[in-house]
Amino acid sequence: PFRNYTTTGSVIDLSLSDRHQVLLTNLHFDASGIYTCEVSTEKPIIYTKPSEELEITVIRNQLENPRITFRKPEYTVGDWLQVNCTSASARPTPYVTWLLNGNKVDESLIRSFTEQQPSSVTAQLTLQLTEEYVDSLELTCLATIPKFLG
Incomplete structure (x- = not known):
């Protein structure tokens, strides 16, 4: 039985x-x-x-791509770039990774905090703009659920 x-x-x-x-x-x-x-x-x-x-583990996938927002619309050499990446709501809470010109950004340049929206996170990248970024500055934000990249 x-x-x-x-x-x-x-x-x-x-x-x-x-x-x-x-x-x-x-x-x-x-x-x-x-x-x-x-x-x-x-x-x-x-x-x-x-x-x-x-x-x-029951997961809820993100229904949208992460959103990138800049603190101000224009920057010049010597300015401090502040840019946020906010994940869509998911469970478990996504992990945000920043890429700069295709390379993973050092964690010391990133500050993460949880949003008021449940299971969403924002990762703020702060970086001083130097001459090397004048011609090429490509920012990519990845929001993944750890262990469930699949």
Whole structure:
């Protein structure tokens, strides 16, 4: 026989679950956690054996690209460039990476803070503009969910 235990943050689809698999539907973030299955017998002796543990993480992908905003519209050599990259809302909260002319920017030039919008983050890049950036300054902002780049 198959016994159904209640789960938080999901619904077990009994029509597609059997003794080999369990299908969880309507997943919410509360469903993230460690799962195990358990096999029990009653006759001739009572015996219970749990499966290995499996961690499940429920994610919500970003529905929009990150947004780049500049502190002011024009800069000249010697100015301090301040530019923000704000991720779309996602869960877990995205991690923002800045690229300058295709190269990852040193973390010491970046200050990150969470937005009021849940699960969104802004990373502010502050950089003094030198002559080397006069002809070529390409900024790229990447917002990724760690472990789920896939």
